[in-house]
Amino acid sequence: MTRLITEWIMDMEEGCQKRDLELKAKTGLSLLEIAAAAAGKEPEALRRLAGDGLLVAAVPVTAGLGVIGQFAQSVAAIIKTAGFDCFVTEATDVDGIHEAHVKNADIIFLADDRRFVAINTRERKIGENNMATAAGYGAALEAMMKKQGHSLTGARVLVLGYGPVGRQAADFLAGKGAQVTVFDKNPDAGQPFALDEIKNFQFVFEATPESGWLTPELLHPNGIIAAPGIPLGLNDTATRQFKDRLVHDMLDIGTATMLAMAL
DSSP states (O other): OOOOGGGGTTTTTHHHHHHHHHHHHHHOHHHHHHHHHHOOOOOHHHHHHHTTTTTEEEOOOSTOOOOOOOOOHHHHHHHHHTEEEEESSSSSSHHHHHHHHHTTTTTEEEEEEEEEEETTTTTTTTEHHHHHHHHHHHHHHHHHHTTOOHHHHHHHEEEEOOSHHHHHHHHHHTTTTTTEEEEEEEETSEEEEEGGGGGGSSSSEOOOOSSOOBOOOGOOOEEEEEEEOSSSSSSSHHHHTTTGGGGSSSHHHHHHHHHHHHH
16 A cells, blocks of 8 residues: 555545546546445445445554544545545544444544555454555446447456556456456566557556656557556656546545445
């Protein structure tokens, strides 16, 4: 899990509804619907749970490098955008978990420097961020492809980066019937990294941690790109050029999918 910094998420709360609308414009699905597809669940089933008063808590954690400013508040805003009731605990760490329990939270979100999880306190289920991000962005890529008239089944999909998210994304996409190719700088992780071959793939899952290295010249002119990598691998010019066929956010899709997986 990439550790976020406060500057990246300062405006997360204010932009949640706008990003949800943009996601639907690009994929045909709302944030909740993407999360449901990723978790293999029906959106209506999740909406019923929300309507039944399921309560979510976000607990700030001070362990390791400490609290990331606005992180818990951003998580709460995303969960609310998906239609669920969520609050941020006043206490932190174990005291915050205790507060969430006392206030009858059904799901508890918390993160340290190593892991970000959603814990279902009723059913002993868990949503883990790496797995949820891989599946969520895989579902977003599939939805974008479908909206553009393509099927993921049999499609050649390039996964850039074979870290924790890239590995699980490759499995998710292959499980959906895609023909997956992996490029990674580590020769043991995938095929040798080949910059001049990236443009041969119209469908790309970009899961590298490097900023701004992908230029328009390296990408397929009609590329459809799901990019959970933080920071974004596309440079500013490529981001503008592919803005209508690019899904990328700092937290939304992974967080919402964590919730769906924990339910």
